[in-house]
Amino acid sequence: MAKRDKLTQRQKRQVAKTQRKRLNKQSQAEELGDLSAPMEGLLVSRYGEQADVLALKDHQKFRCYLRQNLGAPVPGDKVRFRLDPNQQGVVETIHERHSVLQRPSPHQGLKPVVANIDKVFVVIAPLPDFSALLLDRYLVAIRDAEIPVHIIANKWDLSEEFNNQQIEAQLQTYQQLGYPVTFVSTKNGKGIDELATIAKDISSVLVGQSGVGKSSIINRLFPSQHSKVDLVSSNSRLGQHTTTASQLFLFDSDELQHEGFIIDSPGIREFGLWHMDSHTVANGFVEFDPHIGGCKFRDCKHVNEPGCAIINAVKTGEISESRWLSYCKIIANEETNN
Ligand SMILES: Nc1nc2c(ncn2[C@@H]2O[C@H](COP(=O)(O)OP(=O)(O)OP(=O)(O)O)[C@@H](O)[C@H]2O)c(=O)[nH]1
Ligand SMILES: [Mg+2]
Ligand SMILES: [Zn+2]
Structure with a gap:
């Protein structure tokens, strides 16, 4: 057991050393002005601390490191990146997202x-x-x-x-x-x-x-x-x-x-997994929109409450029963998960 711990420690040190080397190289390149001018790119895929980025100017793909404190870039992100002399990239900025x-x-x-x-x-x-x-x-x-x-x-x-x-x-x-x-x-x-x-x-x-x-x-x-x-x-x-x-x-x-x-x-x-309150789940059903706010109780969950506008709409056929049943199952599930 002790031996294994030691090994793990050694491995950890090795990883830290490699990482320091890489960061040193990165900052040396930056200091020496060896990095290319910034380029605009589109993030294709993320692999832990690295990502593939497509340069917008010629659609060439580059494997890039992520600058520390960059945040969490994901596919679809527009980014600014630079290349070191070995064509290894560094993502420096994530541009604002529209969704x-x-x-x-x-x-x-x-x-x-x-x-x-x-x-x-x-x-x-x-x-x-x-x-x-x-x-x-x-x-x-x-x-x-x-x-x-x-x-x-x-x-x-x-x-x-x-x-x-x-x-x-x-x-x-x-x-x-x-x-x-x-x-x-x-x-x-x-x-x-x-x-x-x-x-x-x-x-x-x-x-x-x-x-x-x-x-x-x-x-x-x-x-x-x-x-x-x-x-x-x-x-x-x-x-x-x-x-x-x-x-x-x-x-x-x-x-x-x-x-x-x-x-x-x-x-x-x-x-497939998310935790939402019943209010947010109800908002996810477009056909509930015109009825929300029409229930007798303000905190109505639209499951079995008297005077519920959603349940009434199910009865008159304005809302499909199968969709309402989905709604009930989703909130029952979220409640047991929370
Ligand atoms: N009959 C039929 N089979 C299809 C069709 N499209 C895909 N398949 C088969 O469905 C299976 C799963 O296809 P994938 O494309 O791997 O499914 P996926 O949604 O990417 O799955 P994940 O990557 O696991 O999320 C494969 O055996 C495909 O050959 C189709 O139009 N008709
Ligand atoms: Mg797939
Ligand atoms: Zn209701």
């Missing part, structure tokens, strides 16, 4: 996951089984971030599965609420061109359960680049969490200043 999707982390509060997103594509599929509750959870989180949503129903080639789970009928509820839905298949190419047209000039991210086909969609849209795809386990019908870190893919364009991109994200683990 950010966050997730709660156990000890650090909310952590940003992706930044500067114009549209979130929520991907659903019949395999793993479609879950309206899961879709609703995503919609609540994204409404809180005030980013427009577009639903992608993938694996359209599995038409029997679509029928058996009555997915089209369920998605009609969302279309009526104003969420656009595009049906695609990465197997036979259906809907891929349509999706490319929607996505190519904006900044977007693909979110959704593991195994719904986010990386497969990326591979269809960016055939020359590559995002890792894996099989949905046929035993459990569950995804395998193949994608482990968010990664940005830039659309090709003749203009270098063109910055249309899509970020591939890992499955549910990254976005």
